[in-house]
Amino acid sequence: MDRIDAMRTFVSVVTEGSFSRAAEYLQLSPQLVSKYVSQLEEKLNVRLLNRTTRRVSLTEAGIQYLQHAKQILASIDEMEQQLGGLHQNPKGTLRISAPVSFSIKHLAPLLADFQKHYPLIDLDLQLNDRKVDVVEEGFDVVLRIGELKSSSLVAKYVAPIRVILCASPEYLKQHGTPSKPEDLKQHKYLHYSYLEMDERNEVFAWLRSKNVEQGGLFESNNGDVLVEAAIAGAGIALQPTFIAGEAIRKGQLVPLLLDYEPKVMGLYALYAHRKLLASKVRCFIDFLDGYFGTPPYWDAFDKDANSQG
Structure with missing residues (x-):
């Protein structure tokens, strides 16, 4: 053997x-x-x-x-x-885990460009919003959004992730535009069930209060659904700009209370710590660097023109 x-x-x-x-x-x-x-x-x-x-x-x-x-x-x-000499032409299967909405909206062009540069690398992309175990589940790279806790994994910062309140112009015309966090108690809230709220932020504190004290909550584990519901006038959504940014640029949604915007999170690439990192992984990590722009292109909307908060 x-x-x-x-x-x-x-x-x-x-x-x-x-x-x-x-x-x-x-x-x-x-x-x-x-x-x-x-x-x-x-x-x-x-x-x-x-x-x-x-x-x-x-x-x-x-x-x-x-x-x-x-x-x-x-x-x-x-x-x-x-x-x-294969470091010049890396090959093999690269297994990636990534968040659902981010991948659908923003990852496909990157992966297509990556394979143009490295045609011998096969890609296996698995979409999941849960936290996966990089080693146990056999992934080479995991893309994750949030504030990272201490870990034995190596974390590469990829891009900032902003989370903002937004609502449709029609909804605001009918229900009024909040000018301070406490005004949110008068509004319908569209809640993303995976979002971890920080009560130190005034917006989070008021939204948590609504979640506990009032009925009529609209909750989903998918941000795209909540953004579409907000566009349809169902209420105010708290969503990352990589989902809501396009609707804001088109005028379908209006960003609110930007002076109280929650702390910016990050998009990270996680991979197992190795002295000799596989070339396919190293190439992908390097390829991610700066790909989405600084600031990322999904934040390219005019605050002053669109904001009423």
Whole structure:
């Protein structure tokens, strides 16, 4: 048994989620994949995977082995790329996890441009607004929005993310335009369920109060739906400008209370800390730098012309 081949097979089983999918990915028979993993466990004298008829899961030893195996394989790949000159032409599959709305609106052009520069890299993009585990779920890069807590991952700052209040001109004409945070108690609020509110901000404090004390809440886990509802006159939305910016530029929405704008968040690229970072990951991280502009293009709307707050 080749130890490196067995290690790659084990990592593929975990990444693909099953022996059959790993076999298809590696272009091996399922029997050979199972044999490699079993021989690896015998060599290590420890069980790495729990197997059932429906799924496989990592044991405690398997979790530890997976982290080391990925680092070793990444180092081997990087060494081979450097020795063979492949750092000029990186290749392989780049697995990316990213937020749903941001990706739909802004990520496709970047990925298309990236593949024009690096045609040998295959892209596997998974959209999800939940927080994913970079290592355990087998991603090379995770794009995440928010304030990052301490982590063993490397975080690359990509772009600022502004969150603003906005409503349609028709809604404001009918219900009035708030001039201070406490005026929000008179208005219908369209709530994004994943938004973490900071009560130190006056706008957040009043919106949280409405959420608790009043009925008629419109809530969704998708910001695009809430922006469309705001355009239709359903109420006031608190949304990132990468979603609402286009509607503001078209005059469909009016930004409000900009003097009380919540603290700017960030878009980050997260990846596992490695001494020898795979070329495909390094190229993608470098490609992100400055791509969206400074400030990002979705913030290119005239505050003074559109704002009534």
